[in-house]
Amino acid sequence: MPNDLPASSLDAERYLLGVLLRDQLPLPEGLRPYHFFQPAHEQIADAIDSVVSDNHLPDELTVFQKLTEWKSNITAHYLADLTTTVGFSLLNKGWLDAIKRTAYIRALCSTLTKAEELLRQPEADALAINRFVTENFKNHSDEFLPQKKEALSAELMNLNDLDSFDRKNDPNNVLGNRWLCKGGSLLIVGQSGTGKSSLMMQASLHWAIGRDFFGINPIRPLRTIILQAENDLGDVGECFQDIKAGAMFHEQDNRLLEENLHIYRDTICTGKAFARLMRNLIIRHSADIFFCDPLLSFAGIDVSDQEQVSNFLRHDIAPILLETGCILVAMHHTGKPAKASDKEGQTVADLAYSGLGSSEFTNYFREVAVLMRCQGENPVYKFGLTKRRGRSNLKDIDGRFAPEILIRHARQQGVIKWEYSTSDSDSTSQTPPKSNANTPRRH
Secondary structure (H helix, E strand, O other): OOOOOOOOOHHHHHHHHHHHHHHOOOOOOOOOHOOOOHHHHHHHHHHHHHHHHHOOOOOOOHHHHHHHHHHOOOOHHHHHHHHHHHHOOOOOOOHHHHHHHHHHHHHHHHHHHHHHHOOOOOOOOOOHHHHHHHHHHHHHHHHHOOOOOOOOOOOOOHHHHHHHOOOOOOOOEOOOOOOEEEOOOEEEEEEOOOOOOHHHHHHHHHHHHOOEEOEEEOOOOOOOEEOOOOOOHHHHHHHHHHHHHHOOHHHHHHHHHHHHHEEOOOOOOHHHHHHHHHHHHHHOOOOOOEEEEEOOOHHHOOOOOHHHHHHHHHHHHHHHHHHHEEEEEEEEEEOOOHHHHHHHHOOOOHHHHEEOOOHHHHHHHHHEEEEEEOOEOOOOOEEEEEOOOOHHHOOOOOOOOOOEEEEEEEOOOOOEEEEEEHHHHHHEEEEEEOOOOOOOOOO
C-alpha cells in the first residue's frame, strides 16, 4: 500500500474500544472486527463480539477472559489502558466513521494491488480484470459507504381501492386475463434437449408483434429482451429464421419485430452481476418482458440451497421487476429423469416441482409451466400450466381453453418450430403420461 495513503485511524480505534469496554457496549452496528487496522484492536473487537454473543456484558474482565481462552498475548493492562485513556468521553460517531473510512481505503488499495498483479501477467485478460475490479469496488461500496435509508417498504392497500378495483380492466395486465401482470414471473421447466429455447423464441417473437402463443395473448406488442448463454449466432439464427417463416410474418410484423425484439448472449455474469445486467438491459430498452435462458447459467448459487435461492430471487431479482414493471420468463432444467413408475399418476401440477434445485424456484414464480415429452416415437409434448392456468387463455387445437395442450416439433424435417399435435397423425404413435383425475386443479 502506498505510504501517502491514510491506512488507519489508530486513535479512533483506541478511543472507541475504550468506551465500549468502559460502558459495556457491543460493537456499533455495521462495524466488524476486520475493519480495525491494528491486529490487537481487531482481536479485542472480536472478543467483544464473542462475549455479546454469549449473552454477557463486554467489559475489561469478560473480554480479557475471552482473549485468554483464545491464548491471545493481549494483557489486562492493555485493556485497562484503553479505558483509562478515553476518560469520561462519550461514544463519538466520528471514531466509527474514521475506522470505516480507512478500512474502505485499505480494501480499495488491496483490490487495485491485486489488479495490478494480474495485469502484469503475460496473458492478462483485461475484461476479466475489469469485472474483478468493478465487482470488488461495488462490494466495498455496499459495505463501507453510508447507505441511504429506505422508506418503509410495506405498502398499505386502501380498502376502498380494493373494493372498487376493475378486475376486467387492470392497467397492469400484460398477458392473458391478468395471467401475468407488470412485475410478474414465469418459470418454464423441461428436460435438457426438449426444445425449450425454440419454445422461448417462438413465444417471444409472437408476443413482440402482438400475436398470441397457443392462445396466450399479449395486450399489445411487447418490448422484448432475450438473454441466453448456451447458443451461438448460428443456433439462434436457425431458430429465428424458421419460426419467422412458420409464423408467416408480414412487412408490418417485421417492422414491429425490429423495434421490439432484442437478443443478447452472455456467458459471464452470474448472481448480483446478472441482476445488474438484467436491470440495465430492461431500462435501456424499456422492456415489457425479459427472457432468461437458462436460469441456471445466470444464478451463480447453490440451487439446492433454499436460502441462497430465496435471496437471489426475492432480494436480487424481485426488486428489479417491481421497479421496472417488467415480466421475467426463465427457462429451467429438470433434474435427473425419474423412472416411469415414479411418474405414474402425476399431474403437470405435480411435475411443477421437478425443476433442478430448491422448491423455492417453483414457489416464487407467479406461474410455472411444464414441458414434458409423451410416450411414443413422435416428438410430441404436453405443455401445461400449474398455478394460474384459468387466466392464461391457453387453447387447444380446436380453439378451446385447456390447462394442458399437446404440441410437437415441426413435422417437416430440419425445420425448427412448435405446432399443435393433431390427433389423426400423432395419437396413434404416442400416449400422454397418465394423470390422476382426482388430483384437484390449481387456478
